[in-house]
Amino acid sequence: MRKNWSVALILVLALSLLVTGCTQNEKSQGEEQSVVERFNGKIIGIEPGAGVMLAAENAIETYGLTEYTLVEGSSATMAAALGDAIRNEEWIAVTGWTPHWMFARWDLKYLEDPEGVFGEAEEIHTLTRVGLKEDMPEVYAFLDNFQWPLEKMQEVMVWNSEEGADPYQSALRFIEENEELVNSWIPEEAAAEKGKVRIIYVEWDSEIASSHVVQAVLQEKMGYNVELMAVDAGPMYQGLAAGDADATVASWLPATHGHYLKQFQDKLVDLGPSVEGAAIGLVVPSYVTIDSIADMQ
Numbered sequence: 263m264r265k266n267w268s269v270a271l272i273l274v275l276a277l278s279l280l281v282t283g284c285t286q287n288e289k290s291q292g293e294e295q296s297v298v299e300r301f302n303g304k305i306i307g308i309e310p311g312a313g314v315m316l317a318a319e320n321a322i323e324t325y326g327l328t329e330y331t332l333v334e335g336s337s338a339t340m341a342a343a344l345g346d347a348i349r350n351e352e353w354i355a356v357t358g359w360t361p362h363w364m365f366a367r368w369d370l371k372y373l374e375d376p377e378g379v380f381g382e383a384e385e386i387h388t389l390t391r392v393g394l395k396e397d398m399p400e401v402y403a404f405l406d407n408f409q410w411p412l413e414k415m416q417e418v419m420v421w422n423s424e425e426g427a428d429p430y431q432s433a434l435r436f437i438e439e440n441e442e443l444v445n446s447w448i449p450e451e452a453a454a455e456k457g458k459v460r461i462i463y464v465e466w467d468s469e470i471a472s473s474h475v476v477q478a479v480l481q482e483k484m485g486y487n488v489e490l491m492a493v494d495a496g497p498m499y500q501g502l503a504a505g506d507a508d509a510t511v512a513s514w515l516p517a518t519h520g521h522y523l524k525q526f527q528d529k530l531v532d533l534g535p536s537v538e539g540a541a542i543g544l545v546v547p548s549y550v551t552i553d554s555i556a557d558m559q
């Protein structure tokens with residue numbers, strides 16, 4: 263009997279030691295983990311030529327984030343990494359932008375940027391090649407009229423991000439549900455001859471949405487044949503300046519693509535914004551307990 267008691271006592275003692283040992287261990291690990299470690303020393307980026315990538319490199323320099331690596335990828339790999347981290351409740355910092363469907367799907371926040379590396383509010387401009395106005399006045403006038411609220415663009419992005427949603431089908435749905443807005447883009451005077459229009463863009467989720475809407479309106483409502491050309495950011499500006507494409511609705515200004523526009527300014531026609539109130543920056547899940555890029559060190 264006595265022996266049994268002492269065995270039980272030893273067992274209980276050992277067990278409680280084990281339990282407190284574990285919790286203490288976990289706690290001290292949490293306390294010791296630095297912010298850099300919690301982010302795994304990474305900022306998850308997208309395609310190299312994107313403006314937000316250049317800005318992120320500037321941020322690393324400006325804020326002295328020397329222990330971080332900016333990971334190159336694509337818009338798709340960035341969103342996948344964000345989804346994985348949120349599922350596991352881990353910290354993650356990504357190069358993000360507005361409008362984007364990710365803000366509709368997850369609870370996210372921009373990290374404050376006291377040094378203004380990512381700029382202020384952005385506009386998404388429409389650019390054409392020199393000479394489009396003379397060659398295709400109806401297309402030019404339509405592109406000049408094309409303008410929609412940021413929320414509408416994000417809505418189409420949400421449809422596209424849902425499994426199986428084809429961007430052209432989403433564009434058709436948009437046209438159907440927004441007849442008045444779409445009609446306001448279409449010029450009164452139709453051209454006698456309709457040719458082929460080449461729209462150049464980068465496969466960022468926002469520009470996939472807008473370029474397909476422009477393509478669908480030109481094709482379904484105005485009788486043109488539209489070729490969509492997907493390239494990287496540099497080649498997009500280069501191609502348009504060289505006249506290899508007619509127009510783009512993917513120019514983020516003044517900051518994000520400012521350097522591209524400067525480079526090709528004389529060879530492009532800027533029709534002004536189709537979307538206002540856009541933004542770029544470093545985005546984290548809301549449960550991340552820091553609020554500023556300055557606190558990433």
Ligand code: PBE
Nearest residue numbers: 312313314359466514542
């Ligand atoms: N983006 C989306 C682009 C512009 C549109 C923010 C990823 C960029 O950074 O260049």
